Amino acid sequence: MxxxxxxxxxxxxxxxxxxxxxxxxxxxxxxxxxxxxxxxxxxxxxxxxxxxxxxxxxxxxxxxxxxxxxxxxxxxxxxxxxxxxxxxxxxxxxxxxxxxxxxxxxxxxxxxxxxxxxxxxxxxxxxxxxxxxxxxxxxxxxxxxxxxxxxxxSFEEATILDPLSVAIHAISLSGIEGGDNVLVLGTGPVGLCIGQAVSAYGADKVICTDIIDYSLELAVELGIDDVVDAKKETVTEVLKRHGLEKVRIIFDTVGTKETQRMALSVLKESGTLVNLVMNHTKVHYQLLDIAGERRIISSANNRTEDFIMGIKLIENGIVNxxxxxxxxxxxxxxxxxxxxxxxxxxxxxxxxxxxx
Missing domain, CATH: 3.90.180.10 (Medium-chain alcohol dehydrogenases, catalytic domain)
Structure with a gap:
């Protein structure tokens, strides 16, 4: 073959x-x-x-x-x-x-x-x-x-199931509750899957960031509430547009010092920052940055139930x-x-x- x-x-x-x-x-x-x-x-x-x-x-x-x-x-x-x-x-x-x-x-x-x-x-x-x-x-x-x-x-649509399963697993670790506002850093396949799938968990506002114009355009087409073009504006500015100062759930699919520092600056008390990228980047923060029961966790791989749920989300049109x-x-x-x-x-x- x-x-x-x-x-x-x-x-x-x-x-x-x-x-x-x-x-x-x-x-x-x-x-x-x-x-x-x-x-x-x-x-x-x-x-x-x-x-x-x-x-x-x-x-x-x-x-x-x-x-x-x-x-x-x-x-x-x-x-x-x-x-x-x-x-x-x-x-x-x-x-x-x-x-x-x-x-x-x-x-x-x-x-x-x-x-x-x-x-x-x-x-x-x-x-x-x-x-x-x-x-x-x-x-x-x-x-x-x-x-x-x-x-x-379709078979082609099924190729999205792996990143979607990774996204669902990360969401399941986040502690998301109905009505939570969500920030997704990076709008690659996993980021876009998270941005769409969180609606199944009762997310309210969903905001995504990126520096690539097409990725941001696609996020809007997929129903993401708002996007941050990191070349032109800050996350804080976009949050203010929605009457928000901070959010309780943040997903980092980029994994840089800058994204980590920015995420912690807008993470609400009792909130969770979920990291989906593992690399050798050294990030410095103060213990005060996670005061108020803020959490930083990593998400790795996915589980069978995440995969099954992904099939349902695509079949039912929740994820395009x-x-x-x-x-x-x-x-x-x-x-x-x-x-x-x-x-x-x-x-x-x-x-x-x-x-x-």
């Missing part, structure tokens, strides 16, 4: 590799669409964002990774008799499998399992000739990790996944898709999708 293989940092090859086979643990899915995630770009550059988020450190990636964890398709093979009925079904996939026996797994925090195996990068597999991923004509997936895709949700997809390329042209994501001179890119 054809696949996009990251042979080493900055070297992505479209090539023929062995097609996976179903067995007692795995079924085989014909991939119909796979998103290029921001983390895929980081893997392409040689980083390991999963290790940074889950392990708190960067680790080298093995060679020959088939990238792609945001994917959906049709089940074509199953070997375990319990799952034969899935053949022919449209599915979205949960791209990770935890060990099930570590302290994190047994305490319900399986999304933080340090022994996780993950489709789309090398974590948890040991040594392999090619590490499985969704940027291929076919991909293996654990029998238990497929979710039936409603007819109303279709509008977030800005470019589509065939698998053969996967490098063009990464070039678009890597380009610094373009500002009309949100979600790039590969269709084998």
């Amino acid at each position: 054809k696949a996009a293989v990251l042979e080493k940092p900055n070297t992505l090859c479209y090539k023929e590799i062995p097609r996976p086979a179903a067995n007692d643990e795995f079924m085989v899915v014909e991939v119909k669409a796979c998103g290029i995630c921001g983390s895929d770009v980081r893997y392409y550059k040689g980083e390991n964002p999963w290790a940074l988020h889950t392990l708190g450190k960067n680790l080298p990636n093995p060679p020959n990774i088939v990238l792609g964890h945001e994917w959906a398709g049709v089940v074509r093979e199953a070997a375990n008799p319990k799952y034969m009925e899935w053949i022919g079904r449209r599915v979205a996939v949960l791209a990770f499998k935890s060990c099930g026996i570590c302290d994190d797994c047994r305490s319900g925090n399986y999304h933080l399992c340090r022994k996780t195996a993950h489709i789309g990068h090398g974590a948890g597999w040991g040594k392999m000739e090619y590490y499985p991923g969704g940027m291929a004509e076919f991909c293996q997936i654990w029998n238990t990790n497929v979710c039936e895709l409603p007819d109303k949700v 996944a279709k509008k977030m997809i800005t470019q589509t390329f065939t698998l053969k042209d996967v490098q063009k898709g990464f070039d678009v994501m890597l380009a610094k001179d373009t500002d009309r890119v949100m979600k790039v999708v590969i269709t084998p």
